[in-house]
Amino acid sequence: MTRQRTGGRQGRAAKRKNQAASHFDAAWRQIKNPYPPIEQFSVDEIEAIHQASLTVLCEIGIKVLSPEAREIYVSAGMTEAEDQVIRFGPDLLLDLIAQAPSEFTLRSRNRTRDLRIGGNNVALGTAGGTPNFSSLQNPRHPGTQADFDNIMRVAQSFDVIHMAGVPVEPQDIPPNLRHYHTVRSAITLTDKISGVFFRGRHVVADSYEMLRIAHGLSPEEFVNTPLSLSVANSNSPLQLDHLMCAGIIDAARAGQMMILTPFTLAGAMAPVTIPGALVMQNAEALAGLALSQIVRPGVPVCYGSFTSNVDMKTGAPAFGTPEYVRAAFASGQLARRYGLPLRSSGPTASNAPDAQAAYESQMSLWGALMGGANIVMHAAGWLEGGLVFSAEKMILDIEVLQMFAEIFKPLAINDATLGLEAIRDVGHGGHFFGTAHTLERFETAFYSPLVSDWNNYENWAERGSVDATTRASRIFQETLAAYEPPPLDPSRLEEIDDFIARRTAEGGADITR
């Protein structure tokens, strides 16, 4: 039934053309993680990180480049020290953080795809913000609007992707007009959660207005309906710039969700020790989240974790490392310490959609998911530490995400699943292929893979010895060929297009403020 309402024709068509066709569990659903999170540290150790980050905030403070943000902090009782530095009283800070909800709902344009954030709910999103795009057909190049559109189409086609995000920078569109095209693309090509970049007040306001129209909400309804995804990155160490402050303030005023993710790469912008990097991550996250809660107490936010390490030989960022995994486990403990939903990621530093990309991203994902992440960004398509969005990597990642969705499904123990009668019927040395117990279940018993080829070597070789990356490429192209857009009220689209035309005529967004 959900299938009928959410998948529509485009869903069925895409499924016919690619191997997801046979997968019984392709229908959209919110994923719930049934396992208790893995804990990296003891309660006392987490408390030591917490206390150290309070000390950082109280004694060293955060340099806040926005005068408006500094004023807001001071209005709530923080102190402004020399040189744009805000210092935080621990009690005041923790009172603000306590205002943020532990769970909330993000509204999707397709209401059956509303997302619950927090608790043991998991929402998965595409890679975001990459300047380049690559595919086997069209090697690495600056991202275009056509690339962006294609990512939206594929994101829409796979139900395991919950959030379409802002995957690639369409560099063929001028920066002051870019958000009109990307938000319109997300609205028309998907019915999933859209992303809004903190690229200045006009960009944020324009984006929210387009989403408001797309959802058919009044301005009053909009500010009480979280429906978008934005990330503010602190400028580690211990700094918040103009754009991020403006974004945090504007998202809060608009009642929209904001994730505060410090960019704490151990050894570069953060201490070389993982506990030290976590102290800094925690201090920056709490400071940014507090700004949001001063502006609008109770507005939905997420604690963002992106702590990884650099290659100490070159300074290059590394992802999916052992350090990343342990930081992800610990970040879940910290987010839960404050009753906040956790955002984590699935990144890799690999330059190709190869075995390294697969093992590093999966390390990241296990760290994120077993750390208790509620939102996993950069979960499909990310390569090169975020410098490129890869078509093949997107499909390889979707396979792994579908596997996690299957692992997380309830597994019932009852007489039927214990199968004593089937075991009795087959007896010794037989097989279960043709038993009633098997025949009743075989179509839906197991996860049916998207990319994985389980043929024996001879069959695989006969078909050309096609490797996983090449198969992924084919699936990406087939998915595009079979894609059909989700329905959108024509009057809303007209209103959006009128808005874009008007704003474009006005010169687009002023992206300097």
Place this chain on the structure above:
Amino acid sequence: MTRQRTGGRQGRAAKRKNQAASHFDAAWRQIKNPYPPIEQFSVDEIEAIHQASLTVLCEIGIKVLSPEAREIYVSAGMTEAEDQVIRFGPDLLLDLIAQAPSEFTLRSRNRTRDLRIGGNNVALGTAGGTPNFSSLQNPRHPGTQADFDNIMRVAQSFDVIHMAGVPVEPQDIPPNLRHYHTVRSAITLTDKISGVFFRGRHVVADSYEMLRIAHGLSPEEFVNTPLSLSVANSNSPLQLDHLMCAGIIDAARAGQMMILTPFTLAGAMAPVTIPGALVMQNAEALAGLALSQIVRPGVPVCYGSFTSNVDMKTGAPAFGTPEYVRAAFASGQLARRYGLPLRSSGPTASNAPDAQAAYESQMSLWGALMGGANIVMHAAGWLEGGLVFSAEKMILDIEVLQMFAEIFKPLAINDATLGLEAIRDVGHGGHFFGTAHTLERFETAFYSPLVSDWNNYENWAERGSVDATTRASRIFQETLAAYEPPPLDPSRLEEIDDFIARRTAEGGADITR
């Protein structure tokens, strides 16, 4: 210090030549898993699986093809039913299982590499028993003794590999002489735990004798010194054949470790439901382990888990699937239910050492390790569901195993690691590259990768855009080039060679019994 005693010249030489050189944690050590295992089922649900498997053993029984094994079972109070079937009284069975130790030590020829099995200890082994070998230089072909020797050399060179095992079938050696060559290879080219195949009583006896000589033990000492690794696979469903029974009996008499691993592929040799497959796995494991404990109460054994599923479209076995992961989590609960160490695996069905191989094997590994496995077999080199040992896959796997070893290391929280002083010194908007806190730690702060290339795209492309599989191939070859064998007392080698010469002159092993 450990480095001096265990790595020796060959260790340092290998490290010089490949990228492991810079990895501070390359020294051999036993891995301990610091995380509580992930549990798939509630205590009640595990109890339901336990009870169902007792019902299977009591009412359906196990078909035991060996008259000697049936006699042994009957001598301990089990009943022989019609048609070679042994039925098990639950109390008698559980009393036998309770005799098996929860923890024990396997002696390595290099005593600093003795392995503790059980508790939270983890031991990692090469892929085992593959008929074929492949490398980029020498594509897929029936395994040879030269391939076997090369795997031993690489296994010896990487400290994260604890057990050399019996990786590939040297098909250029006649079956009746094969074990002389493989065991001699393992003894002379490695100082790690060796594997003994259950290929008939002569093969087992010969192999044990060679290991006894290599370790310089008297026959009396040998039977009290577990130092080898053998696997008995039950012939699912619910059957134990002659060779496996003989192996279980002979290993127990020789005081050597045996792992009972049912080959329970859901939908083929086991019920199509994972709980049903676990019932069968559990019944078969308990039955086989009981035989061992009747022969010699307290002899070290492991509970083996290999439950996976088949592709219901083709019947082909699949590995690293969501079903595999959940069965691995549950198997840990079952093994702990009986106080037994757990053996699990790191397999994949991929035909190439590509992204599929990487993501499936890592799924298997997370399932195994977070399920609480004490021994992970097939952890390096496995492809094609075990039909080929891949040189490149071995190196890719070693990278991931080293990452797990790093994740599992203790991560201390103290003033130095919390880094408050460093954070204070750097302040706002700077970086940590040159701080004293960083300089004191940067050489050993992070895992240094073996295969992963963290160069930026431009540098990577300039160097030829070499993918991870090709880099792994180079590392395999470089490791071979730098390899030097561990020391072995020449008189022991002479005694082994005399033994082989005598046994070969006698016609080798009778592999029909």
